[in-house]
Amino acid sequence: xxxxxxxxxxxxxxxxxxxxxxxxxxxxxxxxxxxxxxxxxxxxxxxxxxxxxxxxxxxxxxxxxxxxxxxxxxxxxxxxxxxxxxxxxxxxxxxxxxxxxxxxxxxxxxxxxxxxxxxxxxxxxxxxxxxxxxxxxxxxxxxxxxxxxxxxxxxxxxxxxxxxxxxxxxxxxxxxxxxxxxxxxxxxxxxxxxxxxxxxxxxxxxxxxxxxxxxxxxxxxxxxxxxxxxxxxxxxxxxxxxxxxxxxxxxxxxxxxxxxxxxxxxxxxxxxxxxxxxxxxxxxxxxxxxxxxxxxxxxxxxxxxxxxxxxxxxxxxxxxxxxxxxxxxxxxxxxxxxxxxxxxxxxxxxxxxxxxxxxxxxxxxxxxxxxxxxxxxxx
Amino acid sequence: xxxxxxxxxxxxxxxxxxxxxxxxxxxxxxxxxxxxxxxxxxxxxxxxxxxxxxxxxxxxxxxxxxxxxxxxxxxxxxxxxxxxxxxxxxxxxxxxxxxxxxxxxxxxxxxxxxxxxxxxxxxxxxxxxxxxxxxxxxx
Numbered sequence: 001x002x003x004x005x006x007x008x009x010x011x012x013x014x015x016x017x018x019x020x021x022x023x024x025x026x027x028x029x030x031x032x033x034x035x036x037x038x039x040x041x042x043x044x045x046x047x048x049x050x051x052x053x054x055x056x057x058x059x060x061x062x063x064x065x066x067x068x069x070x071x072x073x074x075x076x077x078x079x080x081x082x083x084x085x086x087x088x089x090x091x092x093x094x095x096x097x098x099x100x101x102x103x104x105x106x107x108x109x110x111x112x113x114x115x116x117x118x119x120x121x122x123x124x125x126x127x128x129x130x131x132x133x134x135x136x137x138x139x140x141x142x143x144x145x146x147x148x149x150x151x152x153x154x155x156x157x158x159x160x161x162x163x164x165x166x167x168x169x170x171x172x173x174x175x176x177x178x179x180x181x182x183x184x185x186x187x188x189x190x191x192x193x194x195x196x197x198x199x200x201x202x203x204x205x206x207x208x209x210x211x212x213x214x215x216x217x218x219x220x221x222x223x224x225x226x227x228x229x230x231x232x233x234x235x236x237x238x239x240x241x242x243x244x245x246x247x248x249x250x251x252x253x254x255x256x257x258x259x260x261x262x263x264x265x266x267x268x269x270x271x272x273x274x275x276x277x278x279x280x281x282x283x284x285x286x287x288x289x290x291x292x293x294x295x296x297x298x299x300x301x302x303x304x305x306x307x308x309x310x311x312x313x314x315x316x317x318x319x320x321x322x323x324x325x326x327x328x329x330x331x332x333x334x335x336x337x338x339x340x341x342x343x344x345x346x347x348x349x350x351x352x353x354x355x356x357x358x359x360x361x362x363x364x365x366x367x368x369x370x371x372x373x374x375x376x377x378x379x
Numbered sequence: 380x381x382x383x384x385x386x387x388x389x390x391x392x393x394x395x396x397x398x399x400x401x402x403x404x405x406x407x408x409x410x411x412x413x414x415x416x417x418x419x420x421x422x423x424x425x426x427x428x429x430x431x432x433x434x435x436x437x438x439x440x441x442x443x444x445x446x447x448x449x450x451x452x453x454x455x456x457x458x459x460x461x462x463x464x465x466x467x468x469x470x471x472x473x474x475x476x477x478x479x480x481x482x483x484x485x486x487x488x489x490x491x492x493x494x495x496x497x498x499x500x501x502x503x504x505x506x507x508x509x510x511x512x513x514x515x516x517x518x
Contacts, residue, residue, distance in 0.1 A: 020425070055451065201481055203462055204504050212485065219486055250484035286518070335506075336462050342505040376504055378486035 046170060049179040053163045056182050057156075063193045064156040067149040068093065074145050074200040078138040079131020088130055092146055093153045095123075113305045123147075137202070140251030144199040144375060148192050148334070155189050188330055195334035199252055204376035206332040210278040210299075212345045213324075213352070214246035214370025215379045223379060226263050229255035231379055238353060239362040240273070249374035257369050258306030262313045264367055270317030273364035275310075276324060276352055279371040280341075283327035290340035291327040292347045294355070299323035300371045322359065324351050337376075401444050408437035465503035468492035479504060 010028075037044070068089065075085045097119050100111035127134070127143045134142060159178065166175035198205050204212065218233035225248065226232045235242045243264045247255030257277075265272055279299040283289065298310045298321055314321050326344045352368060360366055415430035462479035466489055473494045483489075487501045 201479070202484060203479060204485060215486060250487070336460075337505050339505045339507050342503055376484045378484050 042172065043170075046172060046175055049175050050163070050167060053159070053166070053175070053178055053182060056186055057159055057163055059186070060152075060156040060159055060189055063189055064149075064152045067152040067193065067196050070196045070200055071142075071145050071149040074142060075131050078134045078142060080133040081130060082132075085130045088126075089146070089149075092126055092130075093150050095150065109305055109308045112303060116303060116305065137251035140253050141199055141202050141375060144252035144373070145196060148196045148199055152189060152192050152196075155185060155192075159185060191331040191334045194331075194336065198334075198336045199375065202250065202252075202376050204337045205334055205373060206328045206337050206341050207280050207334060207372045208337065208374055208377050209280045209326045209328075209341050209345055209348075210370040210372040211246045211249065211374035211377050212337075212342070212370070212372075213278045213348045214244050214368065215249070215374075215377050216345060216349060217242070217352075217368060217370075218244040218246070218379055226260045227256065228259050229253050230257060230260035232260065232264060233379075235368075237366075238356050240356055240360055241363075241365045242356070242368050243365070244368045244370070246370040246377075246379060247372075247374040249377045249379055252373055252375035254302070254371075254373050256306060257300060257371055258309030261310050261367060261369055265313050265317060265319065268365055270319070271365060272317070272319050273360040273366055274355075275314065275319055275321045275367045275369065276355055277310075277321065277369045277371060278324045278326070278348055278352070280328055280333055281325035282333070283329055287327050288340075289328050289332060289338060290344035290347075292344055292351055293325050293327065294351055295323045295325070297321060297323050299325055320359070322355055324348050324355070397444075397448065401441055401448075404437060404444075405441045408434050408441060411437065460506045460508060462504060462506050464501055466490070466499045467502040468495060468497055468499045470497045471495045473499075475499075 072086055072089050075081065075089065079085070097115060100108055100115055102108045123143050123146070124139060127139050127146065131139065131142055159182075162174060162178040165171075166178065195205060197203075217235055217237070218231075221233040221235050221244075223231045223233050226245065229248050230245055231248045232243050232245045235244050245257060245260045245264065247253045247257070261275065277299040279301065281293075281299070283291065298307045298314075300307050300310065310321070313319075326341060326348055328338070328341055332338055332341060356366060411430050411434035415427045415434055418424075418427035418430060464477055464479050464483050466475045466477070467473070471492060471494050473492050483501055483504060485501055485504055488498045489501060490499055491497070492499050
């Protein structure tokens with residue numbers, strides 16, 4: 001009854017629209033669509049966003065699964081385990097680290113360092129159990145591969161969480177937030193996906209450009225190990241004595257440059273003219289990949305423990321510190337090294353030599369520290 | 380040693396249901412357009428026009444769905460560019476370039492030089508990226 005009345009009303013209204021029957025139909029469609037968009041526009045937009053997130057979630061799931069597969073294959077190939085490593089890898093992907101309590105910030109750096117050391121030891125032990133036949137270089141590479149797989153697993157789970165939460169609550173703000181950051185998240189996930197193969201095969205990555213600079217400077221000179229997981233070579237540069245430090249390669253390793261720099265400074269009783277740190281840094285959009293820039297401060301990323309140690313030591317002995325950075329984006333940092341970044345290493349060496357000439361005198365001692373993951377880079 | 384120069388992950392699957400739906404729509408659209416021509420020849424312009432408009436809308440929708448499907452397939456692929464290893468003789472400067480092989484690392488001593496019988500050294504490992512359609516911005 002009600003429907004018949006509505007139809008009659010609609011027919012009457014339709015007949016009032018001027019023009020022939022075709023234009024009447026099109027006008028009616030246009031008006032109906034306008035009303036729908038007014039009443040349900042936001043809901044339709046929500047469903048479009050959810051569909052977009054769902055599409056990206058499919059891709060994230062695919063990347064996550066590929067990552068897991070690559071990690072398992074790499075373990076089987078390098079470690080030759082007797083049992084199937086899949087259940088153990090699945091358990092490894094769910095590992096988490098709880099950061100220390102910082103309500104009282106005094107001493108939090110040392111607590112954080114301890115937690116990170118425990119995490120590192122635990123990861124290495126786990127990889128040794130997973131891949132009993134792997135050598136030290138392969139263990140480091142496998143650890144990096146598993147960490148990249150872990151990162152992908154985490155990204156997938158977080159996006160899935162917000163997608164399902166948004167679907168359940170139909171909250172505009174939950175869905176909008178995730179839809180807005182999705183392009184950046186996808187970029188990061190794609191970068192980790194290409195990092196996985198690089199780690200599994202032991203290819204140098206963009207983040208290792210600092211280590212590459214140090215390797216180029218120290219190659220051919222006698223080396224010695226310094227704590228932790230670092231090597232140092234004494235290299236004569238422009239009449240000065242340079243202590244060149246890098247993480248020990250070619251396995252995936254970042255070492256502890258903070259401890260290494262502290263050791264060298266203390267060995268020389270603080271008589272160091274300057275410290276030069278070289279690292280990869282994130283570029284802004286519009287900047288060229290492989291651009292070299294110069295500045296002041298401890299150029300080192302990570303959780304901040306090494307930066308803290310370096311700053312403490314240089315403050316104690318009042319040593320000036322310089323930084324040379326090579327610019328790249330997040331994707332370049334964790335994927336196989338680009339040609340532009342590789343070539344930037346030579347430009348960085350030129351800058352270092354110029355800095356040494358400008359800031360030190362002949363006979364001075366300097367520390368040059370190449371920071372970054374040294375995977376695929378020997379010394 | 381296995382070469383790992385360039386790889387792409389296996390292509391993602393297309394939903395057969397979606398493909399059948401697009402093909403059926405396409406067939407209906409073609410029939411509508413043929414009918415439009417028929418009615419036009421019969422001098423029934425109003426119906427011919429209506430069929431033509433609906434037909435073109437349908438055709439546009441089909442093309443959009445095909446393009447969207449293709450875009451999704453491309454998005455689901457992880458492309459890995461080829462990695463190059465440069466081997467150099469430090470004595471005579473003889474240089475060879477080949478694809479990356481497992482176990483390669485920078486400053487690794489490899490084969491003997493063909494010219495001077497000295498051990499050669501891996502001096503570079505990198506990937507080449509071809510920038511797609513780089514626009515020139517004034518800033």
